[in-house]
Amino acid sequence: MKIPVKSVTSPKKFIVGNGLLANLYAYIKDLGDNAYVICDEFILGRAKEEAGKSVREGGGKATFEQFNYQTTQEEVDRNRRLAREAGANVIVGIGGGKTLDTAKATAYYEKLPVVIFPTIASTDAPCTALAVLYKEDGAFDRYLFLPSNPDVVLADTEILAAAPVRFFAAGIGDALATYFEARACYAANGDNLVLMKPSLTGLAIARTCYETILENGVKAVEAVKNKVPTRAVQDTIEATIYLSGVGAESGGLAAAHAIHNGMTAVPALHRAQHGEKVTFGLLAQLVLENAPKEELETIIRFIKAVGLPLTLKDLGVEEFVEAEWRKVAEDACAEDDTMGNEPFPVTPDDVYNAIVAANAIAEKYHD
Numbered sequence: 001m002k003i004p005v006k007s008v009t010s011p012k013k014f015i016v017g018n019g020l021l022a023n024l025y026a027y028i029k030d031l032g033d034n035a036y037v038i039c040d041e042f043i044l045g046r047a048k049e050e051a052g053k054s055v056r057e058g059g060g061k062a063t064f065e066q067f068n069y070q071t072t073q074e075e076v077d078r079n080r081r082l083a084r085e086a087g088a089n090v091i092v093g094i095g096g097g098k099t100l101d102t103a104k105a106t107a108y109y110e111k112l113p114v115v116i117f118p119t120i121a122s123t124d125a126p127c128t129a130l131a132v133l134y135k136e137d138g139a140f141d142r143y144l145f146l147p148s149n150p151d152v153v154l155a156d157t158e159i160l161a162a163a164p165v166r167f168f169a170a171g172i173g174d175a176l177a178t179y180f181e182a183r184a185c186y187a188a189n190g191d192n193l194v195l196m197k198p199s200l201t202g203l204a205i206a207r208t209c210y211e212t213i214l215e216n217g218v219k220a221v222e223a224v225k226n227k228v229p230t231r232a233v234q235d236t237i238e239a240t241i242y243l244s245g246v247g248a249e250s251g252g253l254a255a256a257h258a259i260h261n262g263m264t265a266v267p268a269l270h271r272a273q274h275g276e277k278v279t280f281g282l283l284a285q286l287v288l289e290n291a292p293k294e295e296l297e298t299i300i301r302f303i304k305a306v307g308l309p310l311t312l313k314d315l316g317v318e319e320f321v322e323a324e325w326r327k328v329a330e331d332a333c334a335e336d337d338t339m340g341n342e343p344f345p346v347t348p349d350d351v352y353n354a355i356v357a358a359n360a361i362a363e364k365y366h367d
Helices: 023-028 040-059 074-086 098-109 157-162 165-176 178-188 199-223 231-250 255-261 274-286 291-304 324-333 349-366
Strands: 013-017 034-039 061-066 088-094 114-118 129-136 138-146 154-158
Touching: 013 231, 013 324, 023 040, 023 114, 034 040, 034 074, 034 098, 034 231, 040 061, 040 088, 040 291, 061 324, 074 098, 074 349, 088 098, 098 114, 098 129, 114 255, 154 157, 154 199, 154 231, 157 231, 165 231, 165 274, 165 291, 178 199, 178 231, 178 255, 178 274, 199 231, 199 291, 255 274, 255 324, 255 349, 291 349, 324 349
Parallel strands: 013 154, 034 061, 034 088, 088 114, 114 154
Antiparallel strands: 129 138
């Protein structure tokens, strides 16, 4: 019998704490002294002031560039050109998931180290050896599988706790699916995100992620509403960024993210957060798998408790158009997506039926 090749992959360093932005150079100097920094618009001024000062005082150089809102191949190519012009020897991404994916992709193509600094804990994107590219209209384009994880991931709890609570909750929603997708992928002996087989370690990390957010998620959301970094916030950030990222990458994705990717083609959902759509994708996955009623109810109660959207209407769908959602189901079953990591064959009809049923069940529990 051939023994499958399994994997555990993670960033070289994951650092969580306060005051990391103002000490940025301490965390990048071993990688490079000329940083090209891609920033979200809202953090750009602060990054120039605090991180820029840190770099200058350390004897380095930094060029700051505003991210143009969408992770497209064109945006990656634009940043590659600017990084070369700056003579950069390390890439830094400061912002949300799309900004960070752009930084990772830019560093990959330019063969440079990359440091990732999330400003919102809305997805597990910071830790993964993966960038998700989109088309100019916001529809899913493709996964860019990277040969290695980020060199350093910096999670500043003060900055992350000060972000809008909707983004923090979306990160919890993204992480909520991690264990259930890894469980499915492990049962199916599918492929994880580095195209190897899911490991016991990946599954265990994914389970710990689930247990951590169940224990801390509600407490953390209430703290973030008041913009204070508590122990529950720090533990939740570790779960949503690190445990979810490593758990998903080593354990694998399945139906929830495949359905999310199909949902990116629905115009009414373009304002919904990644983690919000993944949350509904998880409900549909559990219906697809005919998960135990108690498990489904635990998930639904938790979704409500942390303030995540529960139904399609909550996500922004005012009118359910069957043809549109048939297309979602078809796209979710694309050959190069992760639906194949379910432990049984899945058809577009199965996915469509699960979406409709999950929404109907969610409506029953809606206030």
